Amino acid sequence: DAGVIQSPRHEVTEMGQEVTLRCKPISGHDYLFWYRQTMMRGLELLIYFNNNVPIDDSGMPEDRFSAKMPNASFSTLKIQPSEPRDSAVYFCASSSLGEGEHFGDGTRLSIL
Amino acid sequence: GENVEQHPSTLSVQEGDSAVIKCTYSDSASNYFPWYKQELGKRPQLIIDIRSNVGEKKDQRIAVTLNKTAKHFSLHITETQPEDSAVYFCAASLTYSSASKIIFGSGTRLSIRP
Numbered sequence: 291d292a293g294v295i296q297s298p299r300h301e302v303t304e305m306g307q308e309v310t311l312r313c314k315p316i317s318g319h320d321y322l323f324w325y326r327q328t329m330m331r332g333l334e335l336l337i338y339f340n341n342n343v344p345i346d347d348s349g350m351p352e353d354r355f356s357a358k359m360p361n362a363s364f365s366t367l368k369i370q371p372s373e374p375r376d377s378a379v380y381f382c383a384s385s386s387l388g389e390g391e392h393f394g395d396g397t398r399l400s401i402l
Numbered sequence: 403g404e405n406v407e408q409h410p411s412t413l414s415v416q417e418g419d420s421a422v423i424k425c426t427y428s429d430s431a432s433n434y435f436p437w438y439k440q441e442l443g444k445r446p447q448l449i450i451d452i453r454s455n456v457g458e459k460k461d462q463r464i465a466v467t468l469n470k471t472a473k474h475f476s477l478h479i480t481e482t483q484p485e486d487s488a489v490y491f492c493a494a495s496l497t498y499s500s501a502s503k504i505i506f507g508s509g510t511r512l513s514i515r516p
Contacts, residue, residue, distance in 0.1 A: 323504075329423070332506075332508050332509055333446070333491065333506050333509070335503060335505075338503050340501075345503075346503060371453050381445060381446070388434060388503075390434075390436035390438075390448040391436075391448070391504055392448065393445040393446050393447070395444070395445050396444060398444055
């Protein structure tokens with residue numbers, strides 16, 4: 291298996307622009323997680339899905355953030371409009387019930 | 403909800419010595435405890451895990467222990483090597499529910515001195 295695949299690996303954009311991060315989970319995993327990692331706040335869970343349904347989005351910082359999972363093999367995290375404080379590494383992870391999470395390589399996002 | 407505390411935040415040990423990282427959790431129902439290693443600029447990787455029906459688990463130089471009564475679990479690395487330098491995260495979760503997420507500790511930055 292190729293593991294969790296995220297794209298793009300790096301994104302640099304100007305504030306106010308829409309940013310879309312993409313994730314393909316490991317086939318057969320029914321949980322998908324979006325995390326944000328910064329030096330100041332560490333690893334933060336933003337939202338997670340079970341069987342394509344959002345279960346807990348309490349970590350989503352504000353309405354500018356949204357996430358979707360239209361099918362079992364694809365999810366997006368969207369920021370609109372983006373702000374400099376959104377700069378971070380965004381990780382997607384997937385798992386099966388009762389197992390550890392497998393992380394993608396992350397998207398390093400810089401908002402200028 | 404679950405809360406996981408991890409200590410120390412930084413740890414420096416001489417190559418060849420042992421390193422111990424400790425975590426506590428708050429929800430006594432938690433039953434799955436994975437550990438992750440994150441090297442600089444890379445993704446967190448699952449290195450070992452333990453379930454609540456087991457008190458200890460070993461994998462070569464790495465071992466985890468779990469004390470359910472005290473709600474403590476620890477990671478032990480023996481004969482440390484330079485490649486062990488990384489940030490280590492403990493985590494806890496309740497895995498019997500479809501609404502299950504892993505709560506991470508704040509991380510320990512481990513440095514191995516040559």
